[in-house]
Amino acid sequence: MQSTVNMSIAERIRMLCSDTYSLAPSLLVSATYDGEKRVAVLKFYNPDDDMIHVWYDKTGHKPYCFAMDEQAVLDGIRDRKDILAIERVKKADLLNDREVDMLKIVATDPLAIGGTEKSVRNMLRTWESDIKYYENYLYDNGLVVGLYYSIEDGVLKRHEYRVAENVDLALKKLIWDSIADDKASSEEFRNYLQEWAKLLNQPIPEIKRVALDIEVVSEDDRIPDANRARNEVIAVAMVGSDDRHEIFLLNRKGNSIGSKDALDANVSVRFFDDERELLRSVFSRMLDYPFIITFNGDDFDLPYLYNRALNLGIPRDEIPIALQRDSATVKHGVHIDLYRTFTNRSIQIYAFSHKYSEYTLNAISEALINESKIKFEGSIGDLPLYELANYCYNDARITYRLTTFSNNLLMKLLIAVARIAKMPIEDLSRLGVSQWIRSMLYFEHRRRNALIPRKEELEQKGHASTTAVIKDKKYRGGFVVEPKPGVHFNVVVLDFASLYPSIIKVYNLSYETVRCVHEECKANIIPETEHWVCKKRKGITSLLIGSLRDLRVNYYKQLSKDKTLKAEDKELYSVISQALKVILNASYGVMGADIFPLYCLPVAEATAAIGRYIITSTIKKCKELGIEVIYGDTDSLFLKGPSREQIESIAKWARKELGVDLDLDKQYRYIALSERKKNYLGVLIDGNVDVKGLTGKKSHTPQFVRDAFYAVVDILSKVNTEQDFEYAREEIRRIIKDYASRLKNRKIPLEDLAFNVMVGKAPEDYKKTMPQHIRAAQLLQEHGKREVKAGDIISFVKTTTPPGVKPVELAKVDEIDVEKYIEYMRTTFDQILGALGYEFDVILGASKLEDFFFTN
Known part of the structure; x- marks a missing residue:
């Protein structure tokens, strides 16, 4: 590959996106469609040069769908210029256990099949017309994302690395055990076990990547509009897997420079007087990394950089970012938005054991890596420059760390899931597990030349x-x-x-x-x-899910504990077992x-x-x-x-x-x-406490109730015998009375009384019902405190003033509705106390709740 030293950004982008005719074994990581060239495009990550290489289809593959009514096909689309061919083909109809004759309608581009009013699927009763074209391309060619391919003279060739001998022996044992345990275990099932193991056991390389975070001047603490991009980009931080830690900082007049001491010594700060030059330098640095990692980069960081660059007159061909309908990507590589990944319920529950319950960078980082965002007073644009740099750098650093903890667990997990789901990493990192399983099943239908049934056919079952x-x-x-x-x-x-x-x-x-x-x-x-x-x-479905289940339970769980294997091999099998757990449980x-x-x-x-x-x-x-x-x-x-x-x-x-x-x-x-x-x-036997479904554990519960709850839990963890309960009972009574008394006397800070609830959609989108946190959000907006959008956390307290709630920023201690909080305490503790044979009101020393308020 030629030197990039004297190349412009546009020239580098063109070079990085140019077609590849020769390539050493590299990992297939992404697939897309080039609308201008009208071909499928594949991206391969080469672990040797840490670059992504782009390959454009050379097989002549075209978009298509199937239909059955020959007369309707001939009458409706025969003379259309965007229809290349109508072919007779045979497909296996699994629903009816027969072979059927179908008409294969081949088109010039995907929009001819679906996506516009005049698309074939809107004019005829079709099959398989709602599958993304590049997914079709992968399925038809048997290409598995996450596997290795070499390119020779422009032709793709699958490459397989050999696995350790005892890993192979363990697989043979599993297959023989399946025959011994189940005489009906078919050869077909055993073939599935071998095929899955063959693709899942391939090594997973280290991925070169960079985490990126931007800061933008905001007006009245409102989140800047990424589509308009009218405000200055004042800082961009990039933390790379190559140990390069950089901050690109706009040198604004009127802002003090502050102290550099807060920044780590390994952080390089580059000052720019011109915002355009800052953005160009960021774009140039982005091209050094095949994977770009962000948190909410689909909705904010990447579209803001793209639109801001256009507003400042930077030509499109110098911008490495490409915007799509509901996501953003990079022309030369892969973009992973961790916000989209961590909001996947299956990832949250099965991969990370529900350790986080809110989807903010701060909440996820605190739960998984014990790190936090930096807090500051006032507006981001008023911070001294080095404080701004440190704030932005910290966000990029913890974003990057979310991909490195537990020895790069998340990156490895995504590659392992890609192998099972047969789906580009960019897609699976954004889509729910139902889409992963859909893709896995569609791939298998194509492998068998089986027709994918229409929804109404399944409804007729x-x-x-x-x-x-x-x-x-x-x-x-x-x-x-x-x-x-x-x-x-x-x-x-x-x-x-x-x-x-x-x-x-x-x-x-x-x-x-x-x-x-x-x-x-x-x-x-x-x-x-x-x-x-x-x-x-x-x-x-039985064959696919069943074989994956047997591999996880009887093969990978054992391999991950096998002391004869190298540490990195055991780690790989542990990750695969986790990936299988996510898919199987869902x-x-x-x-x-x-x-x-x-x-x-x-x-x-x-x-x-x-x-x-x-x-x-x-x-x-x-x-x-x-x-x-x-x-x-x-x-x-x-x-x-x-x-x-x-x-x-x-x-x-x-x-x-x-x-x-x-x-x-x-x-x-x-x-x-x-x-x-x-x-x-x-x-548990070791003294750890397992709390399920109880209100006191939930993240939205006010801190003071959680503190009281966990103080009670701590007492209960020390109980070993039934006799210990008498002492525990007195301690619990003392704790609950103390917290209730402090509440009654308004001695608890507002922030500890706050309910913290995430906004599911923009406040203006709530029409029929108005939840409490949305009322609080509206008060925030009415008082010009800040703009509220989906994903924000609203902290509010219950008050005696209308409408019964206030955001913490607007509330006063004497407005707190103590009775509501005592009632919340009762609801929380009754769940535990009832099981222990205690009563909340009796512990408070009142026969009923009203008595509590009229006693000293």
Whole structure:
């Protein structure tokens, strides 16, 4: 590659985006479509030169869809200039277990298929016309994002690295075990195990990247408009994986320079008198990195830089940023917006164990890396220059650290998920898990030359045969055992390992196998339903989810603990196991959601029904063995005082009779169950406290209630015997009385009384109902304090003044509605105290709440 020393930014962008004809093995990371050239474009990351290389399709692949009505096709589109060909093809129709003749409509560009009023899909009944073109390209060519490919004379060639011998032996053992355990284990299933392992075991390289954060002058503390970009960019910080830490600072007259002492010694500060030169320098530096990392860069940082550059007269070909409908990318590489990634519920819950509950940079950083944003008084534009530099640098630094903690866990996780989902990293880092599973299934349909069914075809499969317990659900969900309220000592929790994926595998559940077309299968009824399952063929979902489940439980979890493997190999297998956990745990929820493209109600209902059957059968077996079940929640059972032999006996029975694995999940010294489901407090054997669903734990709860709650939890963690409760009771009484008294006497600071709630959408978008935090947000805007947008956290207190709430910035201590806060304390503590046999009002020394306010 030629030297870039004397190149202009525009020339460098052109060079970095030029076609590649020869390339050493590199990781496929992204795919897109070039509208001018009318071809698919792939991006490969080369670990040797730390650059992304762009490859333009040379196979002549074109956009297409399918139709069945020949006359409608001929009458509607035959003479259109954007239709290149109409071909007769044969496709496998999995729904009806037959081969069908289809018409393949080939077009000049994706918009001819879908996206405009005159698109083919708006004129005909079509199949597969709502898939992004570059996804089609990947599926048709069997290209897997996250795998290695070399390029020779412009032609792609898949490259595979050899894995360690004992890793290969472990896979062979898994395959032989699957034959021994299940004589019906088909060769097809074993092939899936091998294929998955082959692609997942490929090494994951270190990714060169830079985190970027910008600061902009704001007026009246309002967030600047990224589309108009009228205000100056006053600072840009970039923190790179190559240890380059830079701040680009606008030298504004009237701002003091401040002290450089606050900045780390390794930070380079570059001052600019001209904002255009600052932006050009930032763009030039961005080109040194194949991956750009931001937090909310889709909505703010990148569109602001792009539009500000245009406003200042910088030509488009000197701007490395490209704006899309709802995201932003970089022409030469990949942009990952961590805000979009961390708001993914499956990432939040299954990858990071719900450690964060708010989606701000500060909340996520505090939870995952124990770092925070820097607080300051006043306006960002008034800060001394070095203080501004430090503030901006800190944001970029913690953004970068979110991709490096636990040895680059997040980056590795994204690559592992890309291999499973068959989806570009930029897409999967922004889209929910339902889109990952959709892409995985679509890829598999293409591999089999199978037609992807239309939604209404799946709707014709049938109705629900059970009645939903929860309002607005279309079928009956999982089984929850009623809790036995009170304190229970020596409690063991048994967890059904990957329950729903196991059910999907063992019972052969898939859209084409549930209520299949074969008469001879109709006797194979699913318990508690009117549905039956196919006995003649394995379902596509059953094979995919089942093989992934077996690999995670019986292969990767073991490999991640194998002491004979190198540390980096064990780490890779741990990451893969985590990626599989995210997808597997979400699979049932996705398939039970009617917005999922392959949603099939009988499948969702069958999965839930079998889950209930497994739980109730296991409870029945526990009773036979003399084990008391005190609670059960969807895929786990809480057992009181079982022996080791009893645990082993129930696990062995479940595996043999039900085809599912029961694992020992937790052991509690004691657990306090309230009457409400999914609400309990348990003290584990090691003294750690497990709090589920209780208000005092929730992030929006005021700090003073949380402090009181955790003070009580700390007392309970020290209880070892039933006799210890008497001392604990007195301590709890003292703590609650003390906090309530301070509240009554208005001795608690406003900020500790604040409810912190995230704004789900812009305040003006709330029409029918007006939640409390939105009322507070409106007061903020009315008083000109700041503009409020979706994603902001509103801190408000409950007041005796209309409308009953005020933002902390506008409230006074004497306006606090003490009675409402005492009521909130009661709601919080009754959940624990009820299970312990205490009463909140009795602890306060009042027979009823009103008495508390009229006693000294």
